[in-house]
Amino acid sequence: MTEPAGLRERKKQRTREAISNAAIRLFLEHGFDQVSIAQVADVAEVSRRTLFAYFPTKESLVVHxxxxxxxxxxxxxxxxxxxxxxxxxxxxxxxxxxxxxxxxxxxxxxxxxxxxxxxxxxxxxxxxxxxxxxxxxxxxxxxxxxxxxxxxxxxxxxxxxxxxxxxxxxxxxxxxxxxxxxxxxxxxxxxxxxxxxxxxxxxxxxxxxxxx
CATH class of the missing domain: 1.10.357 (Tetracycline Repressor; domain 2)
Known part of the structure; x- marks a missing residue:
């Protein structure tokens, strides 16, 4: 069954927030330049492809x-x-x-x-x-x-x-x-x-x- 549009958007927003939160925790702990996209994806438990679907650049993880x-x-x-x-x-x-x-x-x-x-x-x-x-x-x-x-x-x-x-x-x-x-x-x-x-x-x- 197809999910209602509102539910899909809420799920996307939760995923976006979870990725950003994971990234910022890593950046604050280790430094922005010292953390890779792969590390962020791993901690957020998403693929690199999914991460880039939400955040096209590393910087956007913060400016979000x-x-x-x-x-x-x-x-x-x-x-x-x-x-x-x-x-x-x-x-x-x-x-x-x-x-x-x-x-x-x-x-x-x-x-x-x-x-x-x-x-x-x-x-x-x-x-x-x-x-x-x-x-x-x-x-x-x-x-x-x-x-x-x-x-x-x-x-x-x-x-x-x-x-x-x-x-x-x-x-x-x-x-x-x-x-x-x-x-x-x-x-x-x-x-x-x-x-x-x-x-x-x-x-x-x-x-x-x-x-x-």
Whole structure:
């Protein structure tokens, strides 16, 4: 009997998570460069072929943890309330992420999250993949700005590049502060203040985009 589509998708998601979890455990224990795809497949109890069906590259085993955020800024802009500009919506969303200690903001002191960030910043291949991640985020955000903010493609691309760069810089700074030994709660006030200043600077150039 054929499985319902929903059940198949849930099984695929569980398999994806199991493979990624096994990979990250190995990477954190032994180092990203020291672990082979064959070792990951063995620990996850899948074939190499199955592993590559879910994760086309070794780097994607790690970046998978952030994949839901890759087009998040674009979604926030497209779904913003009618009384908010794109920048206001993005600022509100980032501040909410800080409050929730969302790992994508860098303000998370859970041991695995901290170790994951440390590994990414210490591994050239992973850092390069995160820059590709940011490029995809930038392209998606530029599209959302062009579609909803009444600006041309060129201005949308410039605005998106600036916004994504600022979000990445804030996340890295938050991670550095926590990696130095401070808790997320201790870092939060400064992280909030830094984000407020950063968005004020962005507001000077792009604050009126999409204003009603």
């Amino acid at each position: 943890r952030f994949v839901d955020h890759e087009t998040e800024s674009a979604r926030v802009v497209r779904e913003r309330p009618g009384d908010r500009t794109p920048l206001e919506a993005l600022r509100d969303h980032f501040f909410d992420g800080l409050e929730r200690r969302d790992p994508i903001t860098g303000l998370n002191d859970a041991p695995e999250s901290l170790a994951l960030y440390r590994m990414i910043f210490a591994t050239q291949a992973l850092l390069a993949r995160m820059l590709e991640f940011n490029q995809t985020a930038e392209e998606a955000l530029a599209g959302a700005l062009a579609d909803t903010a009444g600006v041309g493609p060129g201005e949308a691309r410039v605005a998106a590049a600036a916004i994504v760069a600022v979000l990445w810089a804030l996340a890295r700074e938050n991670h550095r502060a926590i990696a130095s030994g401070r808790s997320a709660d201790e870092v939060f006030p400064q992280a909030r203040a830094d984000a407020d200043k950063a968005f004020r600077l962005l507001d000077g150039g792009f604050g009126r985009l999409g204003a009603r």
